Structure formats: structure tokens, C-alpha cells
Amino acid sequence: MTWQLRRAHEADLAAIMLLETSIFENDAWSAPMMLRDLGDPACYYLVAFPPDDPSSIDAYAGLLAPQGAVEGDIQTIAVAESARGRGLGRTIMxxxxxxxRKRGARLIFLEVRADNPGAQRLYERLGFIDVGVRRGYYQPDNVDAIVMRLNIPELESMLVTVETP
Known part of the structure; x- marks a missing residue:
């Protein structure tokens, strides 16, 4: 399956919240919190959808990175269970x-649940490293958050050479 990405809009709130509350049952963001980020120019949210069904959102993710700031923060990422394991999380990240990088950030931080090894592996493969733990961060489950950081590579180091036979 293939997906298209586009910038999320306030009109996507209901579809985003459907994923948010089904995936993050006990620690989901509230609709007002999500709406605030969707409308904040310092934030950049994306949604992923099948090309033939733009209203069917299979994933979303958000970044907080004010223009010119050195640091950014991955606010959230969610991929529908039916879309997992196909590279969509990697693509949206x-x-x-x-x-x-375009906004000037050189570092990105994120928190990931200590009980989510799949997400941790994804972030490690993208170059994130563990830099700390926030004890009991995810409530009401009292699950620790692993704080991770990525030194954003220069564009040249991210280019991939593809050889054809």
C-alpha cells in the first residue's frame, strides 16, 4: 500500500482524534490540545492517507520547531494498527x-514510552540516541518516558546513491 502525506489542517481534527484516542487510550491528548497545535505556526503536523481516499487518515505526526530555533520536538506520532510494519512511521518521521532542518533546527528531541520497543527501534534506526528518562511521565499508567535526541544530519549526508544494473 502507498500513502500520500500532506500538512494537517484543523478540519482533520476529528480523524486525528479518532486515531489518537484508539492508540493512546489512557494518555491521549485532548481535542483542544491537538487543535491548538494544528493552528500554531511553530508546529508542523502531517497526515498520511491512501491516494484514493484523502479523508481516511492512517497516520499523523507533529513537530514543534519555531522558525530559526536550534531545537525541535516531535510532539506526537501515531500509525493505525492496520498500516504498521510498512515503513509509514519512518516516512512520516x-x-x-x-x-x-528547513526551519533551522539542528537537534530534535522526543519522548517514547519505555514499554514501546517497536517505536524505540524505529527512532534508533533514524539516528536518535537515548539521553535520559522521565520517571512516571505517561499517566495514569505511570510508565517512564525515554528521552531521545537526534543531531539532524546535514542534507548531503542523507543522500542515498542508487545504482542501477
Missing amino acids: QALISEA
């Missing part, structure tokens, strides 16, 4: 990293 790479798009956020690219946007952070």
Missing part, C-alpha cells in the same frame, strides 16, 4: 526531520 523523515518528513518531520526534513521540515525541522
